[in-house]
Structures are given as C-alpha cells and as structure tokens.
Amino acid sequence: MSKPAFLRRRLVPSLRHPARVVVLAFAVATLIGTALLMLPMATESGAGTDPIAALFTVVSAICVTGLVVVDTPTHWSIFGEVVVLALIQVGGFGIMTLASLLTLLVSRRLGLRMQLTAQAETKTLGLGDVRTVVGGVIVVSLVVEAVTAVFLGLRFLIGYGESPARAAYLGIFHAVSAFNNAGFALYTDSMVGFAADPWICLPILFAVIVGGLGFPVIFELVRRRNRKRWSLHTRITVPVYFGLLALGTLAVLVLEWGNTLGKLDVHHKLLAGVFHGVMPRTAGFNSLDVGAMHSSTLLINDVLMFIGGGSAGTAGGIKVTTFALLGFVILAEIRGEPTVHVMNRRLTDQVQRQALTVALLGVGAVMAGTITLLSISPFPLDDVLFETTSAFGTVGMSTGITAQLPAAGQLVLIALMFIGRLGPITLASALALRDRARRYELPEERPVVG
C-alpha cells in the first residue's frame, strides 16, 4: 500500500523527533489543565486553588500517577473531577499511543508490524500503522473501561444504595482511573472502605492489570492465541509481570498479616493482599493504610514500583522488560557466555546498553529526588523513598506525606512524575532511533571492574 506523499511527510518529521513532540504535548495539556483547575468553579467551596496544588494535580493526573496534595472528593467540584478524569484519559491514551508507535518505529518485529504490510527497515510509519495503533488503543481502552464501569456502577447502585446517575459517575470515574493506572479515587481513603468487597476490588484489578500490560502485549494476546507465535517482548513481559504480581502479593501477605491486614478475615486478607500485590505495577489505589505498613513492606514496594509494568501501556516504572533484560545480561555474565541469549534470541549490545541507561538514570533520578526531599523535609527515609519512587513510577501510593511537603518538595515530585512518565520512553526511543556511526575505531583498553 503506497501512501500519498503529503501524508508521509506530515507524519514522519514529527515522529522523527518523538521526544520533542511528546514533551510539547504534555506541556500544553498541563498548562490548559492547570488553568482550568485554578478556576473557582473547579472547587467544591468555590474558593479556587493555589497554582502549585493545581499544577501538582494536573501533572499527577496527566502522568497517571495519583499522588494528591488536596483531597479529590472534598476539594474538587464535579467540574474539577471531570477535568481530572479528562486529563487522566488524555494522558493514558497519549502515552499508550505514542509509545506503541515509537515501539513500531524502533522494533523490527514486535508482532504488530507483522500484521501490516512489510515496510523493511526504513524507520518510517505508514498511515496504516498509525491507524491500527490509534484505533487499537481506542478500542481496547473503551472496551475495558466500559466493562469495568458497568460492574463497578452496578455494585455502587445495588451494594451501596447510590442513585443511578451517581453510581454511573462513580463507576466511570474509577474504571477510567483504574484502566489508566491513575489511582485517583473519589474516596478520601482511596479503596480502604472496599478492602473486603470483591465486587469493587476485582473489576478494578482487572482494569489495572490489562492497562498495565501495555498495548503491544494486549494486542498480541488478543490476536495470537498460539503462544509460540508471540514476540520476544510479550514472552518476556507476561511471565515477569505476573511473577512480580505474585511476589508483591506474597510480600504483603507475609509481612502485613498481623499488621495492616490484621483486622480482616482470612479470605479478605487474601483479597487485600492480591490488591496490594497488583498496585505497585503501578496503579496506586490502596485498600490498606499504606502509612501504617511495615518498613520492609514499603521497601519491597519501592523495588516493585521502580520496576513498574509493561512497556507502551498505562503503567510506569522502568518497565518489566528493562528489568528482565538486565537479569538476562547478569545471568549470561555469570555463566561466562560471550553473548546474551533470551528464549532462543540474541540481545544486541545496543539493547543491553539501553536497558542499563534507562535503569541507572531512573536510580539517579529517584536518588536525587530523595536526597533533596530528605534535606528539606522532616520525614524519614522510609516515607520519602516511598514517595519519590511512587512519583517516578507514576504509582500514586503514599504514606501520607505528599500534602505536608513544602512547595519545593512538591515541585520535586512534579519533576519526578514527568521524568518517570516521559523520561524512559522518550529517552529509549530517542536512543533507539539514532544510529550515528563513528568514522574510526580507537584501541581497546580494559580498566579493572570490581
């Protein structure tokens, strides 16, 4: 299929510089959102919102994080809440679409590509690709959000005696928030009130897990039932994603059994354990009191939140593939193998370096943010590291210190949310799209390692 030249010209240049496009789009949306949320009508009281709180809320929504400095249900009016919801949807849709398109540009065979007309290695996208991705993301988003909203809405209607309109609103809000891994809730204590209600928790878990897997994986799972035809990306993402989920669940159950899980029945303990096993990947609702959790639970969550979910989805973090690739590199090194092999495929040195760069820059960002917050706030490392990892991983869980941080601290979190949401994607894609060759080679020399 040949495309008209004007279409190709319009699409290609912008996607040639994905970092700029993405950052610019997010900046514009942030400005509009902040202006809207600063309107008096956006607040319940009509008193308006100060710029930093409005900016924080907008960045948190558009980066689908869920950290808040004002209480969502009591501070914002319905208008304010709808603005937040729109920002979540725009942010989630934007990232899924752009990241999926960039993935297509970068990847030689990520499944999707094979569905389409072969386009060789030219690193341009045809209109067909864009249409498939945009259409696919819209369909998946709407279907999952609709199904989740129906279940939640019915439960709010029947189980909690809400009016039909209110139940529909609550259902839609939490469904959109869940699918986009945004973690905003219309309850001051998030999902703590529903910790023992599977009719609320399970639909949310469903939406969170599907959104967090990432569009390329969802696309392959839907289109290709035969596991042997899955791309390497999907074959890595699926087991690691669910492995981390199991690990998180186990950690919460073991470490919190007599603590935050203490008051619940055994089967509600299990429900809340699974709920909090899923949330670090990186949805951010909570059905237990995070601030009362044990230090060890918090640190395990820090690790899980940093790793995050699947690429090109609504989850944050450095992504499960990045984490897994580093694991494969280490394994190959320990075995003394000269090349890194994963499931009968060879990993290029380039991909290994990218994974290293994404992970270590992430560590650097979290460390810099943590040291800054520690030095300007009275909170201990447990709380501060949890807060910065939550912001970087766009998770949104908090031990409760967000609103008490000084303005400078909230700006640090805003920066971390932006870096966490846009950094790895724009960085990885910008890196992968560039292939500058050196004109000459220098002699090798090996410094001592370790």
Place this chain on the structure above:
Amino acid sequence: MSKPAFLRRRLVPSLRHPARVVVLAFAVATLIGTALLMLPMATESGAGTDPIAALFTVVSAICVTGLVVVDTPTHWSIFGEVVVLALIQVGGFGIMTLASLLTLLVSRRLGLRMQLTAQAETKTLGLGDVRTVVGGVIVVSLVVEAVTAVFLGLRFLIGYGESPARAAYLGIFHAVSAFNNAGFALYTDSMVGFAADPWICLPILFAVIVGGLGFPVIFELVRRRNRKRWSLHTRITVPVYFGLLALGTLAVLVLEWGNTLGKLDVHHKLLAGVFHGVMPRTAGFNSLDVGAMHSSTLLINDVLMFIGGGSAGTAGGIKVTTFALLGFVILAEIRGEPTVHVMNRRLTDQVQRQALTVALLGVGAVMAGTITLLSISPFPLDDVLFETTSAFGTVGMSTGITAQLPAAGQLVLIALMFIGRLGPITLASALALRDRARRYELPEERPVVG
C-alpha cells in the same frame, strides 16, 4: 625470562580458579580467628565471648570493615586486640595481593605488566609478576603504615601524655587499621575525641587515602610521574576517587553545618568535613556522631559507601572504576554513539557487562539484606540501609544499631561483609578469566526498553 616448569605449574592452577582460592583462604583465616577470639584470655574480663560476637568481629576485621558488636577497647584484652590487628593486616594484604594478581591476569596492559617481561595473552602469571606484586604490596603497606604510626605515636606521646609503649601501640594499631581501611579504633567513640586534632586526623586521612586508591594505582603513581603514560585504570580512578571525596566533604559540610558539626569552630568544621568526606571510601572511622546525622547525609553516604574506593586496594564497594564505566556507558548512550569511548580508548562490551553485573548484584545484595533486617528488627530504613551499605562496602560506620540487632541480623551483616569484600573481586575475575565461545549464533530480536 623463562621460568622452571614446576614453578609455573604450581602457580597457574590455583590462579586459574581464583574464586575458590580466595574464598577458601578467607574461610580458614576466619575459623582460626574465631577460635582465638573465643579464648577467655582474648577478653578484658576473662569471661570469654559468645561465638556470634567472635565470628562477627573476625569477619569484620578480615574483611577490613570495622563494624563491631562489642566495644573494641573495653571488651578485648591486648591479646584480643592484637588478634584483631593481625586479621586486619592479613585481610588487607591478602585482598590487595590477590586482587592485584588477578588484575594482572585479566588485564592486557595495566601498567604493571609493561614493567615486566612481555607475556602475550596467555593468561598465566610468571614468578616475576607474583614477586613484583607481593613485594610491592609489602613495601607499600609497611612504608605507609610506618610513616603513619610514627606521626600518630608521637602525637599520642606528646599531645596526650601516653607512655612510650602505649603511644607506640596506639600509633601502630590505628596506622594499620587506617591503611587497611579497617576502621577499628581503640576508642569507644572512634575518632570523635580527636575531631579537632589535625595531628591525629591528617595522618589517618593520608593512610586511608593511599590504601583506598588500590595497589595498581599506587604502583603507577610511584613509578610513572608522567601522567600521559598512566593506564586507563589510573586515569579513571584518580579523578573519580578525589571527585567523590570532594563531593562527600561538600555534602557533610552543607548538610551537617548546623547539626553534628555545630559545636566545632569553622576550621575544625572543615577538618571534620574532610574526614567524613574521605571515610565513605571506605575507611569507617568517624569523628562525628553518625547516629545524629541528618537522613539526607546518611543517604548520600550510602551512595558513596556503595561506590567505595579503588580496585585492588583496601577499600570496598563496587569500586570507582565500575561506577565510572557505567557513567561512560550512559553518556555514550545518551549521545547516541554506537561504541563507548573513554579517554581515547574503546571499552569492550564485555567490560561494560561486567560493570553492570558487579553493580546490579551489589544492589541486589544490599536490597536483600536491607529487607531482611527491616523485617526482623525495629529500626527504620535510614539506619538499616546505612548499616547494610556499610557492611557491603566494608566501611564500618554505623548509626549505632549493630550490637542491638538480633543474631540473625548480625549473620546477615556477616554475609554482606563477605559478599562485599570477596564478591565483586572473585566475580569480576572469574568472569574475566572465562571466555567460553558459543558454537552457533541465534537470530537477534529486540524487546522494548523503557
């Protein structure tokens, strides 16, 4: 120079499996040391020491760490202290020698090699190499320790009115402890009593810095005045080592100016600042109350302690070259360069993977230890992370929780000290000595990163 076959045969097999030799030697020394320290005569009171406390002290000494569960001056008799000192000397000498020899085996041109007869790429060591290294380490150790001991001894004699014998003992003990970056002190509060005394602090700093640079660097600095003839290893180590030292000093001065530095004059503040800027690389004395330091200071120290000092020296951590190499890899990635170049030399993919492996396994070890300690002790993350990093980096500074940890926690620290001291060296060398080739190559495929 050709060597007799029987010499070559004896040296080569053991150095072919350096990991086993090193681990075995440390295990034997640990057993002997523990038996000696459990003798009643090793204690001041004559009451003997329980096995875990004795084992902990021995591992801490032989791994030149300096963490203690019993107070060195009041618990141990002179005999006990001399055993500790001997273990420090054996541990420091053993690691410096073995790591230097392994470095020679691994490295194609690390300066030393060029001084000797050319030995091609055969990965065997001649007797000449071994003699040069062992002799060099002994000379450097004795000279630096002697100079330091003289200065310290004179100060203890003149400034503090100690008897000549006692002053000599104090001088030798702290000189050996300082050069080997061991951090054991004969004062309950380490060097806090001497925070304002440059005649004590400066000789200790001198010994610590020289020991921590690592033997290959010291050797080159002494032998080759012309900086242009330095090996890449030295050219990386020197600026990064002193850069981290400056960074640590600055951090302590800025963050502790009104806190633990509060009571000191300005020029004593500077002295203590430099002292605590040097200690994370990884000597472990303290002239300020570490337990009273700000959370942000502790976290910066965690990072610095994890990085540690120079390779094949008495310092611990993942080593400054490992840290710097990862930085160069990231820089190359961000610039989009297909190969990683450092100071006109190319880094092989193999070296990059080794650095990655050493660093990430280190992170893994510290994280696992931290999560375990958090779950079995009541201490917050600030203290626990500082403790585990201090153990892994064989630093020996503590916020004061070591002795209060349950036995299982102390065993975790023992494991971390062993892993931190032996892990990176044996791992890196074992990796570098192995070059297994694959018989076939698999097709490439690139998963999505970030």
